[in-house]
Amino acid sequence: MIMASSAKPKHISITLVVDKDKNKVLYAEAESDFVDILLSFLSLPLGTVSELISKDSTAQPCRFNCITSLYQSSKNLDPKYFYSNEYKGKLLNPTNPMEAYSEKLVYNLDDTPISQGFHGYLHKPTSFIVSDDLLALVSDLDTTWWMLQNFRIDFDSERLTVNVTQNEVLDLLKFSLWSETLLTDLFLRKKLPIPNSQIPESExxxxxxxxxxxxxxxxxxxxxxxxxxxxxxxxxEDFTDQLLSFLTIPLGALEHLSQGKFGLGCIDNLYKSLRRLDPTRDFSSEFYDLKNKLLNPHVA
Incomplete structure (x- = not known):
């Protein structure tokens, strides 16, 4: 269940720069609150991701490849096959290794208790440019030069301010797993591009x-x-144990193992964005080690 912080819930506004001719988002202008939420996706265990995206939001519920089947298998398995009910519960609700840091995000996807001391990963206020495929860059002269090299920005471009609500935070997670043009698909086309597969008949x-x-x-x-x-x-049981343990692995750990080339929607670019951030300049000073913890979140 999506939870807001203990403070009064608020909207996160981002500004989309849109190519009207192509009906495509060139990039978004956003503050650190929005990028905090994106980075928090890397800390989510695969079992949590599977459960979250199966819920209703603005976008339709969806499956997370074989992980959804694995999660449902664990849910349907009789408790007598586990050492204890606690073990089954830890698979169905795996602990987020970054929960102590994520609880005070404006919108926290994990259903965890509220802490009192943390307000996100990044310094505030910090402005970011976020590309359509979720590459997030601190807004500075280097980023401006990168934008001029990569985008056609002219009088046909339109600026559109949108509010990101609780439902759309869950949409962001769903779209990030499947889409390589996330902002366009979510805010303009409003369609989740999920590939379909069929098993042919054979001997x-x-x-x-x-x-x-x-x-x-x-x-x-x-x-x-x-x-x-x-x-x-x-x-x-040894092989099945190994399979079920996958539910506890965070998305960021998979990106770490694949060196940012896991090939899952926009998650690769999100991980690359994290690697480019300066821990001394961009992250909250009291949590100087946050970047490394997000780059390689351990199984809790």
Whole structure:
């Protein structure tokens, strides 16, 4: 459930610069409150992401690839198969490793208690330029030069101020996973571009795969012959344990492992934006280590 801070809820306003001919957002002008929320996505465990995007908002509920199936499997699994109900609860509501820092964001996606001392990751006020594919840059002379090189800004451009509400924060998360033109798709086209996949009919064969030397996890697969595609597998508790543990891994940890090339919507660009920020200039001084914690959020 989306929670606002203990202060009186407020809207976050951003200004979109729009190419009217192409009906496309060139970039957005935003303050640090908005970028704080974007960066908080990197701290969300995959199980939390799956649960959040399955909820109604302005955009339709959606699935998070196989993670949604994994989350539903964990939810539907009888508690008797877990060591305790607490273990099942930790998979369905995995702890956010950055919860102590995220609780006082204007809108906090995680359903966590409210703390009293933190007001976001970034210095306030700081102005940012956010591209359509979610590359966020501090608004300065270098960014102005980058904009002149990359955008056609003329009299056909329109400036449009929009309020980002609680529902649209959840929309931002949904769109960031699937869209590479997030601001355009969310605020102008209002359409979530989710790819569809189908499993073709074919003959089946059974294969058995074993792990490398050392610890082994056996997996027996049912495979489509043409094209070769796994239909399902039979596995023991060790392999299933490994799968379920994925629900606790934060998005930022996946980006860290892939060096910002995970290939998930606009999340790569969001991670690259974080890497470019100056921790001494852009982050709250009392939390100088926040950048490193966001770049590689550990499993809580």
């Amino acid at each position: 089946l064969e059974v294969n058995e795969i074993k792990g490398k030397e050392g610890r082994k996890m056996n997996l027996r697969l049912m495979v489509l012959k043409s094209p070769r595609k796994v239909l399902f597998g039979e596995a023991g």
